[in-house]
Amino acid sequence: MKPRLIVSRQMPSSVGDRIRAEFDCPHPDGRDMDAETTLALLEETKAEALMFTSHLKLTAEFIERLPARLKIAATCSVGTDHIDVNAARVRGLIVTNTPKVLDECTADLAFLLLLGAARRAREYNTVMERGWRQGMGMGEMLGIRVWGKTLGILGMGGIGRAMAARARGFGMKVLYCNRTRLPPELEQGATWFGDLRDMLPQCDMLSLHAPATPATQRIINAETLALLPKGAVLVNTARGALVDEGALLAALASGHLAAAGLDVFDNEPAYDLRFRDHPNVFFTPHMGSATHETRRAMGFCCLDNIQAVLQGQRPLTPLWS
16 A cells, blocks of 8 residues: 655656655645645545645644644755744654755856846846847946856855855855855865855855845845945845845845845745836746756655655654754
């Protein structure tokens, strides 16, 4: 008899095919479910496992209502700010995430956002969509060269290090702010700062790769933005909660920031439409991991964790040991 699984978000077809083969699941391709629908289906099917993404908030109240037979909740994400980890631990629920498999693709998108913001890609695209038809003077619509600039990275985990590797390919000097300094083999010549405020004045460009925690909540705000040099570029592919969006909009409007590349927002998907009014904002709808290869790898990581737990083994990527 196959183990019972509920998947509360639509998944790639390759992941759905594996779910069909290995699990008893009413919606093997996933179905977007809210909390109440998910709880009802878990109870109805007597499922032993839940596979979900950041759309479903595992609050303390939600976790308390989970059926006792549920053994594992596997989030198809590296971020865990949508999970009350302490409540899950107290409940005895095993929770896993999908680290490492999305590092390269998220860094790809981060560098795309950096290039698109610095080189005015959104504005150039608008010109082309309107038909062009008029030449540009030598001093018109000039962007910012990325090559050789200094890039500051907040959060030097896997994605931050992958971003640094791309920056080195563009001849950039890499600075990073992390709670602890990396060993030389991971640092790869980057300069460590223990205090973000010391790093910011030296950054031509700043890319955010830190998790959303109480310590990083609104860490980019009016005060820290003011420490960046005038004309800097900000990129965020981490979490919207890291940024005070009102302060960011003000910095863009004043010209203190030349541009921003954003994949994440404080309120998703109903993001603040004032960003749309700034042509110097190059943005995407939270798609850092959105490639066939990475989404398949994320889904398979979840399923590997689920299979391990249901077979009485240790999960591969638990949130705690």
